[in-house]
Amino acid sequence: MSILDYHYGDSYVHRMDPRVKMILLVLLTIVVFIISNFYVLVTMFALVLLVWKTAKLPMKNIVRYMKFLLSLVAFLIVLQGLFFSSGDNPVILMHPIIPDVVPVIGGHGTIYLDGILFGLVLGLRLLTLVCIMPIFTMTTTISETALGLVKLGMNYKYAYMTTTALNLIPTLQEETKMIMDAQKMRGFKAFETGKLMEKLRAYVTLVVPLVVGSMRRAQLMGVAMEGRAFGAMKTRTYREDLNLRTRDIVCGVFVMLLCIGVVYFNIRLGGWY
Amino acid sequence: MGTIIEAKEFSYSYPRRDNQVLKNLNFKVEEGEFIAIMGRNGAGKSTLTQAFNGVIPHLHGGTIWGNILVDGVCSQETEITEMAQKVGVVLEDPEAQLFTTRVDDEMAFGIENLCLPREEIIERIKWATKVVRLEGFWDREPTALSGGQKQRCAIAATLAMKPKIMVLDEPTSQLDPIGTFEVFDVIKSLKEEYGMTVMVATHKSEHIAEYADRIMVLEAGEIVAFDTPQVIFRNSELLSHVAVRPPQVSALAAYLNSMGQNIKRSDYPLLIEEAEVVIRNLIGGASNGQ
Numbered sequence: 001m002s003i004l005d006y007h008y009g010d011s012y013v014h015r016m017d018p019r020v021k022m023i024l025l026v027l028l029t030i031v032v033f034i035i036s037n038f039y040v041l042v043t044m045f046a047l048v049l050l051v052w053k054t055a056k057l058p059m060k061n062i063v064r065y066m067k068f069l070l071s072l073v074a075f076l077i078v079l080q081g082l083f084f085s086s087g088d089n090p091v092i093l094m095h096p097i098i099p100d101v102v103p104v105i106g107g108h109g110t111i112y113l114d115g116i117l118f119g120l121v122l123g124l125r126l127l128t129l130v131c132i133m134p135i136f137t138m139t140t141t142i143s144e145t146a147l148g149l150v151k152l153g154m155n156y157k158y159a160y161m162t163t164t165a166l167n168l169i170p171t172l173q174e175e176t177k178m179i180m181d182a183q184k185m186r187g188f189k190a191f192e193t194g195k196l197m198e199k200l201r202a203y204v205t206l207v208v209p210l211v212v213g214s215m216r217r218a219q220l221m222g223v224a225m226e227g228r229a230f231g232a233m234k235t236r237t238y239r240e241d242l243n244l245r246t247r248d249i250v251c252g253v254f255v256m257l258l259c260i261g262v263v264y265f266n267i268r269l270g271g272w273y
Numbered sequence: 274m275g276t277i278i279e280a281k282e283f284s285y286s287y288p289r290r291d292n293q294v295l296k297n298l299n300f301k302v303e304e305g306e307f308i309a310i311m312g313r314n315g316a317g318k319s320t321l322t323q324a325f326n327g328v329i330p331h332l333h334g335g336t337i338w339g340n341i342l343v344d345g346v347c348s349q350e351t352e353i354t355e356m357a358q359k360v361g362v363v364l365e366d367p368e369a370q371l372f373t374t375r376v377d378d379e380m381a382f383g384i385e386n387l388c389l390p391r392e393e394i395i396e397r398i399k400w401a402t403k404v405v406r407l408e409g410f411w412d413r414e415p416t417a418l419s420g421g422q423k424q425r426c427a428i429a430a431t432l433a434m435k436p437k438i439m440v441l442d443e444p445t446s447q448l449d450p451i452g453t454f455e456v457f458d459v460i461k462s463l464k465e466e467y468g469m470t471v472m473v474a475t476h477k478s479e480h481i482a483e484y485a486d487r488i489m490v491l492e493a494g495e496i497v498a499f500d501t502p503q504v505i506f507r508n509s510e511l512l513s514h515v516a517v518r519p520p521q522v523s524a525l526a527a528y529l530n531s532m533g534q535n536i537k538r539s540d541y542p543l544l545i546e547e548a549e550v551v552i553r554n555l556i557g558g559a560s561n562g563q
Binding site (some may be wrong): 006008057066117132141142143186217219220221222223224225226227228229231233235236237239241 | 275323326327331332352353354355357358361362364366369370371372373375377378380382383385386388389391392394395398410413430431434544
């Protein structure tokens with residue numbers, strides 16, 4: 001099971017009309033990009049966590065995303081803390097960090113509190129973004145996604161192309177792991193213990209079978225799809241129909257209002273914190 | 274009952290290759306027949322199965338000579354998507370041909386492409402599920418099924434389009450014995466209960482001996498024999514020449530013969546039950562002789 005795979009369940013989020021989910025996904029992504037205030041962002045992240053809870057998605061995934069982003073966020077905080085340059089009058093936490101006794105560079109270097117907070121905001125923004133996408137992919141089947149896109153006015157061939165690409169990500173992740181395991185089992189250690197150049201070279205041995213395998217798979221899939229009359233007609237019918245229920249509209253409107261409120265507070269509070 | 278597939282001097286070569294992988298094929302298949310296509314790896318079995326619905330040459334390119342008429346339509350001049358309504362093709366790899374996330378979505382995919390009304394789609398999925406015995410699996414993920422179930426799911430997905438002909442390319446080569454049995458059981462019912470024409474490329478001689486009406490033996494792209502299992506599986510010289518394994522009981526009879534026993538070639542057993550009779554006779558004959 002990969003992190004983007006459909007997560008079987010029967011929560012309200014699962015049953016929600018995919019069109020509404022799609023629109024909300026885009027809306028939330030934009031809002032998260034707009035938000036710059038730390039507290040507003042924390043609130044937003046808490047709301048996203050609440051949706052995870054409602055959809056009964058595994059919380060341990062979020063821990064995995066956090067671990068994945070940790071080094072990047074740490075790097076951002078250090079970088080911003082040392083070289084923060086925007087803002088009129090940044091709050092200084094420590095100055096200078098290099099004591100005066102050191103020759104030449106002594107008396108220089110500043111740690112900005114604003115910079116650290118800005119780094120945190122960037123990190124939290126990334127984490128929130130990373131957590132929003134799976135709420136859609138893990139609660140919506142491929143056919144629902146495709147149907148949603150078609151009902152939103154997309155040509156069904158493009159809709160299928162999109163959903164197939166989405167579906168390909170977890171497949172590729174799985175395949176990568178399989179190839180690496182197979183290589184490890186035959187004593188190939190470059191990924192763990194090799195030097196930088198060895199590691200780079202090792203990626204060639206990973207990418208080649210991965211690409212070749214994907215091409216072969218894609219071709220077979222094409223044969224299978226054409227063999228089942230994909231593209232025979234201008235339109236196609238669907239076994240399942242979408243019906244926009246009142247509560248989906250209510251929920252959608254509610255989230256939209258929430259987003260407006262969040263943006264409003266962000267403007268009112270202003271700044272990073 | 275009439276002729277449903279007819280090949281006339283059909284030859285094919287892949288693009289950028291000189292050699293013909295299928296050479297001058299001439300054959301007829303009657304409606305409702307169960308045909309097995311056998312031969313060693315690389316003899317042209319898969320290529321032939323893909324010629325029936327036009328994947329060859331439409332998707333793979335290459336050069337064709339002659340033609341194959343399927344239900345009165347030339348498969349080389351008709352779009353694959355149109356041929357799909359006449360010929361259903363199940364591929365060897367159970368993974369690559371399943372591309373949705375639910376079993377019922379998988380079955381619905383083909384019929385949705387045909388623009389059928391929703392009620393009809395649901396009706397046909399129910400029917401196809403019953404034929405392949407996958408009731409209760411609708412909300413499962415195809416990748417989480419067993420090998421035999423995956424292949425049955427692929428059969429149902431094709432079957433739901435109600436083609437007249439089902440073509441299966443080594444459907445059991447990646448399956449365990451139980452999966453193989455399940456799949457052949459379903460294939461048998463396609464012919465016997467639903468009167469479909471079935472063509473299977475396979476190496477599974479035991480199952481073929483039981484179910485097939487005729488066996489087409491391919492060797493280096495040519496048809497070297499096209500006859501009933503009784504004729505083909507008793508011809509041990511031909512079989513060893515084309516590297517096709519006879520059913521174990523037929524091989525046993527041939528072996529016993531080479532060891533000095535006297536079993537008439539026309540008595541070579543194909544099924545276990547037949548073998549029992551032959552061996553009982555042998556033992557009985559021996560004890561009578563003493």
